[in-house]
Amino acid sequence: MYSHIMVPVDLAEKDTLEKAITTAADLARHYGARMTLVSVSGGIQAKVSHSNAEYGRRLAQFADDISATHGITIGAKNYSVPDPSVEVDKKLVQAIEDLNADLAIIASHQPGWVEYIVNSHGGRLASHAPISVFVVREER
Incomplete structure (x- = not known):
């Protein structure tokens, strides 16, 4: 059913990603699909890294750590902007x-008043992506 699952991640928000990543890993294992973590970085991200190259290395290490935890191979792709x-x-x-x-699984926070004014990244991705988007919220 699915052959390649994309999981957008922000390394500054790693504590909110567990449920989405576990969901993606379970589906990837079930369907024999590839899974790739995707991040968009740029500027100064002092919470995570001091350069885009360092951010890319940390993303690759995060993918390796998740691979070991879930027993599947997970790729990583960083876009520097x-x-x-x-x-x-x-x-x-x-x-x-x-x-x-052919599937994107994205973590989302609980919606608040700001979402009445501005869509979340997950909402915009679901609106504009040419594929199915599974938005996963962490428990309250």
């Missing part, structure tokens, strides 16, 4: 095409 907050949505759609992904 000047302003991630502006470009993340377009880059995630581009990643779907670049990877030839």
Whole structure:
């Protein structure tokens, strides 16, 4: 049913990713699909790294750690851009095409009042992606 699952991640928000990553890993194992973590980085991300190259290395290490935990091979792809907050949505759609992904599984926070004004990245991806998008929320 699925051959390549893309999981957008923000390493600064690793504590909110467990449920989405476990869901993706379970589906990848069930369908024999590939799984790739995708991130969009740029500028100074002092919480995670001091350069885009370092961010890419940390993303690859995160994928390796998850691979060991879930017993499947997980790839990693980082897109370096000047302003991630502006470009993340377009880059995630581009990643779907670049990877030839047929399912995206994205973590989301509990919606609040801000979502009445501005869609979340998960909501925008679901609206604009040419594939199915599974939005996974952590428990309250």
